[in-house]
Amino acid sequence: MRKSLVLLLVAVLSLVGISGLAKTKLIFAVHWSDYQVEGVKDEKENITVKGLRQYVEEYQKSNPDVEIEIQSVPFDDYLKRILISHTSGVIADVYVLYSLWGVQLVDSGILDQVPKDIVDKIKSNFVRAAVDGATIDKAIWGVPVEVDNYALIYNKKLLQEAGFNQPPKTWDELVAMAPKLTKKNPDGTIAQYGFAFLSGWDSAVVHPYLALLHSNGGKMFTDDFTECLLTSKEAVEALEAELKLFKNGATDPAASVWNFPAGKVAMMIMAPWYETSLKLGFKDQYEETVGVAPIPYLKKPATAGYTWFIAVDAASKNKKAAWDFIRWMTLQDAGGFTRMGELMAKNIGAIPPNKTDINYFKGELDDLYTSVFVKELENTYQEPNVAQGQEIKTILMREIIEAWNGRKTAEKALSDAKVQIDKILAEFYK
Amino acid sequence: MACKLFSSKRKSLERNTGAGYLFLAPALLFYSLFFIYPVIFSFIVSTKRWNMLVPLSRARNVGFSEYSYLLKDEMFLGVLTNTLIYALLTVSLTITIALILAVLINGAKLSVLWRFIYFAPVVTPQVAIGTIWGYLYRPNNGLLNSILRLFGMKPVYWLTDPNVALFSIIATAVWAGIGGSMLIITAGLKNIPQDYYDAAKIDGAGPFRQFFYITVPLLSPTLLFLTATGFIGAWQVFDLPFTMGRNAPARSVMTVSWYVYETAFQSLRMGRASAGAFLLFCIIFVFTLLILWIFKRGGIKGYE
Amino acid sequence: MNKKVTKIFLEILRYTIIVFGAFWMILPFFWLFSASLMTPQELLSDTPRWLPERPQWGNYLQVLKRVPIFTYYKNSVIVATSVTVLVILTSSMAGFAFAKLRFRGRRILFSFVLSTMMFPVFIFLIPVYYLMKLFGWLNSYLSLIVPFAVSGYGIFLLRQFVMTIPDELLDSARLDGAKEFRIYSTIILPLIKPALATLAILTFIGQWNSFLWPLIVTSNAQKLITLPVGISRLSLAFSTTETQHLILTALVYQVVPMVILFLYLQRYYVKGFVLSGFSNL
Structure with a gap:
C-alpha cells in the first residue's frame, strides 16, 4: 500500500517536472482592479475594452511555450503581499511597481538589471518625468507603464x-x-x-x-x-x-x-x-x-x-522569458502604438509614458480632462x-x-x- | 488535619494530570507551531534592522536599540496614551451599556428581534459602518451637528478636530461592540438559575435589587471574561482608528497597532515594528494581570 | 395600586430604551440594503439618501455577472465552517481542562493561553506564511483553516462558562465511574450550549469577514478566493465611485448568510439552560 503511494507520488512529481520543462511559467503581479485585468464587457459578455488578461492570452497564443499567470492584489495591500511572500521565497517574475518603492527593492538587490536595448529605448522614447521615475541611483530599473501628475x-x-x-x-x-x-x-x-x-x-x-x-x-x-x-x-x-x-x-x-x-x-x-x-x-x-x-x-x-514601472525579479528562474514578454507588451510596435499604451489609455485611463502612445491615442487623451495633464507632463517634477x-x-x-x-x-x-x-x-x- | 487536607489535594491533582494534558494536547500542539515559533522569530527580528527584502541572516544586528528608540520616541509614547484612553473608555462603556441592555431585553417581548438588531453592527461590513458614521459626523450637514444647531450650539468637527476625533472614534467603537458583548452576557444570563429570582421576589426584592444582588454577582465570570478580553482587544485596536481617523492629525488618533503596521509595511522597518509589538505585549500582560487581581480582590472567583 | 403604576412606568421606560437603541443599531444595516439598490449618482449625492428613488434590482444581477460569487461562497463556507468546528472542539476541550481538571502547571498554561491573544496580528504574517510554504499548504484550504484552529478567546470564554457548572454535579458522575471524556461529552457540552452557540457565531463571523490573511494567501491561489477578498477586487486603486454601488450590493450577498446563521442559532438562547435543578445538590 505504502509502496504504491510512493510510486504514485514519484509519477505525479515527474509529470509535473516534465510539464514544467515544457512550459515556461511567468507570474505577473499587478495592483490593478477586476476591470483592468479582465477587461470591460457589455451586456452580452463581449469584450468592449481589452484588459490585461486579453493581452496575455494573445501573447500565449503566439508563444505556446510560455504560460503567464496574473496575480492581482488591490493597491492598499499590494506591497505588503509582495513583502510577505518574498520572505518565504514565493516570488513573482514580473512586477508592476510604484517608483517610490523602487529604492528599497534596488538597494536590497531584488530587481534584475534591465537589458541594454530596453534601456536605450526608454531613454529615447519615454517622457522625462517617467524616465526619472524609473531611475534609481542613476540606473533605469524597469519600463515605465503609467505616469501621473496633478x-x-x-x-x-x-x-x-x-x-x-x-x-x-x-x-x-x-x-x-x-x-x-x-x-x-x-x-x-x-x-x-x-x-x-x-x-x-x-x-x-x-x-x-x-x-x-x-x-x-x-x-x-x-x-x-x-x-x-x-x-x-x-x-x-x-x-x-x-x-x-x-x-x-x-x-x-x-x-x-x-x-x-x-x-x-x-x-x-x-x-x-x-x-x-x-x-x-x-x-x-x-x-x-x-x-x-x-x-x-x-x-x-x-x-x-509619480510613475509606475514594470520590472523583473532578480531571483526569477525565467528572466529572459520575462524580459521578452515585457518587450512585447511595452515596447514592440503593435500598429503605431504599444499594447501597454493601449491598456493604459483605453482601459486604465492613465497617461502612457511612451511618446509614441501619447501621439497615437490623441483621441483618448485629448479630451477636456486628460489633455491638460498630458500638456503638463513637461512641467512635471517626479517625486524624488x-x-x-x-x-x-x-x-x-x-x-x-x-x-x-x-x-x-x-x-x-x-x-x-x-x-x-x-x-x-x-x-x-x- | 492540615496533613489530611494536603493529601486530599495531592490526590485530586494526581487524579487529573493525565486527562488535563490530554484535553489540552490539541491546543498546545497548535500553539507550539503557530504561536511560539512566530514569537521567537519576531523576537529575533526585533533585534535586527530588517526591511523584509534581504534575507534575515544578512540583516544587521542592532541589539535592543529599537526598544530604547521606541521608549524615547515621542510618537510611540503619544500613541500609547491614545490607546490607553481608547481602551479604558471603550471597554467600560461597552460592558456597562451591554449589561443593562442585555438584562432589559432578556425576557422582553420580541427578544429575538431585539437581540438581532443589536447584533446587526457586528455583521454589518466596515464600509457601511464607515459611510453612515461619516454622514453622522459630517461638519456641514451631518446629523449630529444638525441636532447641536437645534439647541443653538456651535458645530463640532467630529473627525478632524484633534481634541475630539479620538472620542468620536470611541463612540463608534462602543456602538459596534455592544452587540457582541450583549450576546455573551445573554448566554451568561441563561446560566443563572431562575429560582434565585423567584426566591428574591418572595423576599420582596425589586428589579434593581435583583440586578445588583443576583445578576451582577452571578455574571461575574462572564464580566471578568468581557473585561479581560475587551482590554486585550482594545489595546490592539486597528481597523476603526485607521479607517475613520485618516483625516485627523495622526498624533491625536493613532494607536499602537496602527503604528506597528505602518512601521512594518510602509517604513519597512520590521525590526522596530516587532520591538513595538513586544513592548505592547508587556503592557497588555501586566495590564491583564492587574485586572484579574482587581476582580479577585473584589471577591470574584474567576481566575483563582 | 401604586406598585402597579411603578411597574407599568418601568416597563414603558424599558421598551423606550430598547427601541431607541435599536433604531441606532439598525441604521447602517438598513442603509446597506437601501444603498445596494441605488445608482452611483445617488451614492455620490451630497445630502445622505436613505432610500433609492427607483430601486436598482439590476445591481444584484450585475454583481453575479462581474464576479463568480458562488465560487467565493463555496470557499468562504468551507473555510468558516471548518474553522468554527475546530475552534468549538479545541476550545471546549481546553476550557473544560482549565475549569474542572486539576493538574500541575495549570495556572501557568492558562496565563500562556491568555498571552497568545496579546500580540498584534501583523507580526504573525511572515512566520506563518513561511510555515504554510514549508508544509506545502499554500495552494490548499489548509492554509486558510489551520492557522485559526485554536483560539485563546474561545478557550477563555468556555472556561468561564464551564466554571459555573457546580463541581458536585461532576463529582457525582465521577463516583459513578464516568471517565473524564464522558463527563466532557455528556455533561459539560450539553450544559454550555448557549456559550457554544455564542462562540460559534462569533468565530464564524470573524472568519466570514476575514480579509488580510486570505488576501495574502489566495493571491497565488486564485481558486481559493473567499468572499471579502473577491469583493475587494471590485474596487479601484483610489477612487471607488464607479463600482461603489456594486461593492455595496456584493456586501449584501456577504451579510445575508450571517443573518440566517444568527437567527438559526438564536434558538439556543431562547431555550437557554436552567440550572435550577442542581442548585440544591
Whole structure:
C-alpha cells in the first residue's frame, strides 16, 4: 500500500517536472482592479475594452511555450503581499511597481538589471518625468507603464455664478478668488468650499505641496540626498501659500474633494484617475461643469508626478522569458502604438509614458480632462526616489496636517519634519 | 488535619494530570507551531534592522536599540496614551451599556428581534459602518451637528478636530461592540438559575435589587471574561482608528497597532515594528494581570 | 395600586430604551440594503439618501455577472465552517481542562493561553506564511483553516462558562465511574450550549469577514478566493465611485448568510439552560 503511494507520488512529481520543462511559467503581479485585468464587457459578455488578461492570452497564443499567470492584489495591500511572500521565497517574475518603492527593492538587490536595448529605448522614447521615475541611483530599473501628475479641477458653473470666466493662473489669483466661491452656513461651517485639498493618505497631501514647492523654485532634498531642504525659504513659502486658503476661510481641514461631484467644491487639485468618477457624477452635465487647468503657480508653472514601472525579479528562474514578454507588451510596435499604451489609455485611463502612445491615442487623451495633464507632463517634477521614501512622505504629511489645523506654523511644521527626515537620511546616505 | 487536607489535594491533582494534558494536547500542539515559533522569530527580528527584502541572516544586528528608540520616541509614547484612553473608555462603556441592555431585553417581548438588531453592527461590513458614521459626523450637514444647531450650539468637527476625533472614534467603537458583548452576557444570563429570582421576589426584592444582588454577582465570570478580553482587544485596536481617523492629525488618533503596521509595511522597518509589538505585549500582560487581581480582590472567583 | 403604576412606568421606560437603541443599531444595516439598490449618482449625492428613488434590482444581477460569487461562497463556507468546528472542539476541550481538571502547571498554561491573544496580528504574517510554504499548504484550504484552529478567546470564554457548572454535579458522575471524556461529552457540552452557540457565531463571523490573511494567501491561489477578498477586487486603486454601488450590493450577498446563521442559532438562547435543578445538590 505504502509502496504504491510512493510510486504514485514519484509519477505525479515527474509529470509535473516534465510539464514544467515544457512550459515556461511567468507570474505577473499587478495592483490593478477586476476591470483592468479582465477587461470591460457589455451586456452580452463581449469584450468592449481589452484588459490585461486579453493581452496575455494573445501573447500565449503566439508563444505556446510560455504560460503567464496574473496575480492581482488591490493597491492598499499590494506591497505588503509582495513583502510577505518574498520572505518565504514565493516570488513573482514580473512586477508592476510604484517608483517610490523602487529604492528599497534596488538597494536590497531584488530587481534584475534591465537589458541594454530596453534601456536605450526608454531613454529615447519615454517622457522625462517617467524616465526619472524609473531611475534609481542613476540606473533605469524597469519600463515605465503609467505616469501621473496633478492639475487644477474647477467647477465652471460655480465660477461663472461668482462672476469668473477664467480659472486662476497664479496662486495669488486663486487665493483671491476662493473666498468668493465659498458659501457658509449661519453657524460658520462651510457649505460650499472655494477650494478643497486632497487628503486621506500620504501622497494626497504631499504631492500638491511638492507641486507648489517646485513652482516656488524649491526642492525637497539636496541632489545627493544628504539633507532635507524643507526649511528653505521656498519650502516655507509654499506651505504658507496653502495656509492662506485656511486663513481666508475658503477651506478647512474637513474639506473633502469627494464632494466635488455634488457641486460643493469649486476648485481642487486632482490626478488623472478621477476622470471617470467625475463623468459618472455629473452625467450629461459633465462637459459644461468640469474645467481643468494647470495648477496656479507661485513663481513658475510646475506640478508633481509619480510613475509606475514594470520590472523583473532578480531571483526569477525565467528572466529572459520575462524580459521578452515585457518587450512585447511595452515596447514592440503593435500598429503605431504599444499594447501597454493601449491598456493604459483605453482601459486604465492613465497617461502612457511612451511618446509614441501619447501621439497615437490623441483621441483618448485629448479630451477636456486628460489633455491638460498630458500638456503638463513637461512641467512635471517626479517625486524624488529617495531611500525610505514612504516613511519620509508620511512624516511630511503629518506635519502639513498639523499646519492645516493651525497647531503649528508653516515654519515650525517644516522644521519639525526636517529634523525627523534628516535623521533618516543620515542612516542611508553618508 | 492540615496533613489530611494536603493529601486530599495531592490526590485530586494526581487524579487529573493525565486527562488535563490530554484535553489540552490539541491546543498546545497548535500553539507550539503557530504561536511560539512566530514569537521567537519576531523576537529575533526585533533585534535586527530588517526591511523584509534581504534575507534575515544578512540583516544587521542592532541589539535592543529599537526598544530604547521606541521608549524615547515621542510618537510611540503619544500613541500609547491614545490607546490607553481608547481602551479604558471603550471597554467600560461597552460592558456597562451591554449589561443593562442585555438584562432589559432578556425576557422582553420580541427578544429575538431585539437581540438581532443589536447584533446587526457586528455583521454589518466596515464600509457601511464607515459611510453612515461619516454622514453622522459630517461638519456641514451631518446629523449630529444638525441636532447641536437645534439647541443653538456651535458645530463640532467630529473627525478632524484633534481634541475630539479620538472620542468620536470611541463612540463608534462602543456602538459596534455592544452587540457582541450583549450576546455573551445573554448566554451568561441563561446560566443563572431562575429560582434565585423567584426566591428574591418572595423576599420582596425589586428589579434593581435583583440586578445588583443576583445578576451582577452571578455574571461575574462572564464580566471578568468581557473585561479581560475587551482590554486585550482594545489595546490592539486597528481597523476603526485607521479607517475613520485618516483625516485627523495622526498624533491625536493613532494607536499602537496602527503604528506597528505602518512601521512594518510602509517604513519597512520590521525590526522596530516587532520591538513595538513586544513592548505592547508587556503592557497588555501586566495590564491583564492587574485586572484579574482587581476582580479577585473584589471577591470574584474567576481566575483563582 | 401604586406598585402597579411603578411597574407599568418601568416597563414603558424599558421598551423606550430598547427601541431607541435599536433604531441606532439598525441604521447602517438598513442603509446597506437601501444603498445596494441605488445608482452611483445617488451614492455620490451630497445630502445622505436613505432610500433609492427607483430601486436598482439590476445591481444584484450585475454583481453575479462581474464576479463568480458562488465560487467565493463555496470557499468562504468551507473555510468558516471548518474553522468554527475546530475552534468549538479545541476550545471546549481546553476550557473544560482549565475549569474542572486539576493538574500541575495549570495556572501557568492558562496565563500562556491568555498571552497568545496579546500580540498584534501583523507580526504573525511572515512566520506563518513561511510555515504554510514549508508544509506545502499554500495552494490548499489548509492554509486558510489551520492557522485559526485554536483560539485563546474561545478557550477563555468556555472556561468561564464551564466554571459555573457546580463541581458536585461532576463529582457525582465521577463516583459513578464516568471517565473524564464522558463527563466532557455528556455533561459539560450539553450544559454550555448557549456559550457554544455564542462562540460559534462569533468565530464564524470573524472568519466570514476575514480579509488580510486570505488576501495574502489566495493571491497565488486564485481558486481559493473567499468572499471579502473577491469583493475587494471590485474596487479601484483610489477612487471607488464607479463600482461603489456594486461593492455595496456584493456586501449584501456577504451579510445575508450571517443573518440566517444568527437567527438559526438564536434558538439556543431562547431555550437557554436552567440550572435550577442542581442548585440544591
